[in-house]
Amino acid sequence: MNILILGSGGREHAIAWAVAQNPKCDRLIVAPGNAGIAQLCECASLDILDGDAVAEFAGENAIDLTIVGPEAPLAAGVADRLRAAGFTVLGPSAEAARLEASKAFTKEICDAAHAPTAAWARFTEHAPARAYLAERGAPIVIKADGLAAGKGVTVAMDVAEAEAALDDIFAGAFGSPEVVIEEYMPGEEASYFFLVDGTDILPIGTAQDHKRAHDGDTGPNTGGMGAYSPAPVLTDEIARRARDEIIRPTMEEMARRGTPFSGILYAGLMIDSGAPRLVEYNVRLGDPEAQVLMMRLGGQALDLFQACAEGRLNDVAPTWADDHALTVVLAAEGYPGPYTKGSEIRGLDALPEDSHRMTFHAGTEARDGRIVATGGRVLAVTARGASLKEARDGAYALADAIDWPEGFHRTDIGWRAL
Helix, strand or coil, rough: EEEEEEECCHHHHHHHHHHHHCCCCEEEEEEECCCCCCHEEEEECCCCCHHHHHHHHHCCCCCCCCEEHHHHHHHHCCCHHHHHHHHHHHHECCCCCCHHHHHHHHHHHHHHHHHCCCCCCCCCEHHHHHHHHHCCCCCCCEEECCCCCCCCEEEEHHHHHHHHHHHHHHCCCCCCEEEEECCCCEEEEEEEEEHHHCCCEEEEEEECCCCCEEEEEEEEHHHHHHEEEECCCHHHHHHHHHHHHHHHHHHHHHEEEECCCCHHHHHHHEEECCCEEEEEEEEECCCCCCHHHHHHCCCCHHHHHHHHHHCCCCCCCCCCCCCEEEEEEEEECCCCCCCCCEEEEEEHHHCCCCCCEEEEEECCCECCCCEECCCCEEEHHHHCCCCCCHHHHHHHHHHCEEEECCCECCCCCCCCCC
């Protein structure tokens, strides 16, 4: 098979690493890729938001399966354009991708499906939003309605923090000035991942990530500073309830509306007193959750992705080892605020890479034989182990071997489970 993966981050490196292990994979291209991905397979310069350009590239390179990594191309309708041109693609339609692209749309779907989630209200003007906030008080959750690269959500523990979040959104910090204000849900958060082919749903793993920048879950929210899989809080019974009470009703409501979902569905869940409630949906693998899921799935990920894209999920099921995986994100000092680009990262050549240890690149670039940091989240050092402690120790051994004074990482990934 000739396979095209769209994206340039740690998620896409992890997907490419897993796909490349499957003997079905004859040729693998990632567009645009990054410095780490370029060491694994071909990279191509391509505007992944331009559906016509992607379809033309797929035709020229006889692509058998396209895997869309990030959310922006999905919201832009790239999967629709590929399907219209006759290509097999893993990723939902633009209409179905609204489950991530619009927080208000997701809440409306949940209400219609009677899927448990937080009470909410949507506002397009600042004054009514401030009045609602004054009435509700804190703690409370403020969400930019559209895509915000994981940074448009504020869990405000006081009214002043919530007001500041509203000010940012209505000043246009996240594009369109629309906001969803939600009830604060106490509990422990976890992620549950599924493949959906429009009819059937297939669970493909659980994970927990760490959103806050610093140890002890302190500091500003980020796109994720580390993750581990499986998530102990998602017991068999809670996972069953999440499937039956949240995921299936949502998918049935989407189909009822004439916009069936096909692709990867990521459900962020809040677990409190044994009951799951939906925090949010994403329509692709998470980052850094993809790193731990792909580390555990390995080459079989391609078989699962292909079956989903071809509408035959009933034919496959993941085979899980009794293992754990943990990833630690190395980020540029200052992230998620202002940070400096271009610093050199040393020691990567000496790191082991095998089925149990891998350094996935996110914001990197090769310059004159050096690897330099070009993003906020730059690397994700990832390890598998028979226990979560073994996986954690393996990941931190990789982190400690990297020479990058301009970077930082948390030292307590996995602390909830350990």
